[in-house]
Ligand SMILES: Cc1ncc(C[n+]2csc(CCOP(=O)(O)OP(=O)(O)O)c2C)c(N)n1
């Protein structure tokens with residue numbers, strides 16, 4: 168939370184409940200709400216964020232959008248002007264029911280009568296967790312918070328999920344048995360650890376090549392023989408081709424959005440060439456873009472359980488297809504030689520080796536994230552925190568939240584120099600509340616992602632993408648964190664060791680050569696492509 172005079176009474180109630188509730192005071196509502204969103208990703212339960220009226224709610228809105236697109240349960244409580252002021256454009260007043268109306272949330276309501284607090288809060292939690300999870304905003308008029316009333320206390324519910332029908336899974340099994348180039352794609356929200364292990368069993372039993380959507384790499388053990396890669400911004404071209412070439416697609420939990428379908432090109436709309444089975448918790452998603460042959464409205468848990476209990480089909484006809492998919496994925500793990508003093512593939516591989524499979528990896532938006540996505544091999548559910556919505560400023564607060572929620576797991580935040588400057592102030596929150604994440608700043612002195620697009624479309628016309636940064640190590644030290652600067656590969660391992668020994672929140676600034684613009688191509692190569700594409704510029 169970030170406090171506001173609009174909800175002093177609620178704050179005071181938290182004082183009363185200080186032995187049961189941990190209040191994390193943050194520095195900016197964008198950071199606070201990102202923390203609540205990340206808490207939802209780590210635990211599967213809604214993180215609750217308190218903010219004040221217009222200014223606080225506007226700052227928090229980035230994370231509300233993130234929770235929506237990322238299908239993360241979250242609750243944003245907003246202090247509101249007193250009821251008799253409403254509709255007069257009173258100080259900091261916004262109609263939050265309209266500002267946060269769907270589709271930026273699942274629900275936005277105001278509690279006008281204290282008698283309805285238990286009912287509306289129950290509905291808010293249930294809505295956030297049911298079907299496709301997402302954010303709910305509840306506005307709290309200041310005078311309502313201090314009005315006396317007699318009311319039964321409510322029970323806070325867990326979410327309700329549709330249950331898969333066994334006959335549909337039998338139909339699915341029959342269709343799979345007829346396939347020759349099947350592919351499963353996992354994604355979306357609402358997964359549990361058990362659902363992940365059940366779907367992994369189903370994939371292994373049927374030798375079913377399994378890809379994941381952007382930033383959902385932790386849904387399946389990347390070391391398992393069926394895992395074939397992620398459909399991300401920096402997707403392997405061989406995987407793109409494989410989606411196109413498949414004749415049977417089982418899509419579980421993913422929305423089949425722009426990123427998963429490479430801009431709606433790998434699967435044709437509205438009728439795919441592949442036999443499409445779409446499993447999704449909200450039936451409103453079926454046919455939004457693609458017409459599935461079998462739409463299965465289901466939560467992840469019940470579908471995965473039933474799938475794991477099916478008799479495996481004869482998968483011998485796609486053994487070669489499955490083996491080559493896996494080989495393609497393993498080939499992506501061999502770094503492309505791009506030169507430079509600091510080998511970023513080594514950085515990620517070494518980090519993973521030292522920190523282990525329980526590490527929670529938070530990634531920000533930006534091109535540097537390609538290194539984590541390509542080289543970190545996720546093994547356990549709820550270890551990847553990334554905004555599928557691509558919101559910058561996510562990973563520092565997400566890392567702080569993850570470390571607070573899971574004090575015994577290592578947490579590392581990957582962030583660019585651009586992203587760090589958006590919410591890096593939450594480092595103060597980490598220190599204030601005793602969280603010790605490791606923050607890796609990939610400093611290439613630019614908004615690299617936009618520079619990449621710029622060079623592709625407007626080569627040699629650099630504008631608005633260069634950055635002059637503060638001294639990040641001095642800044643981190645000023646916050647009271649441990650700080651390191653690394654410019655060469657051989658400096659990384661000892662610097663990491665010193666971070667670990669410090670026992671404190673640590674910031675490691677990695678000086679990244681501007682040429683290392685992506686994991687596959689240098690800035691010069693990308694500019695050359697741009698020059699060829701736009702010879703008359
Ligand atoms: C909040 C927000 N603002 C702007 C963007 C557009 N954007 C996407 S990536 C990017 C640059 C990221 O720069 P940096 O964090 O330094 O990472 P780099 O790409 O250089 O590795 C920008 C401006 C965004 N995704 N989110």
Ligand SMILES: [Mg+2]
Pocket residue numbers: 533583584585609610611612613614615
């Ligand atoms: Mg950068």
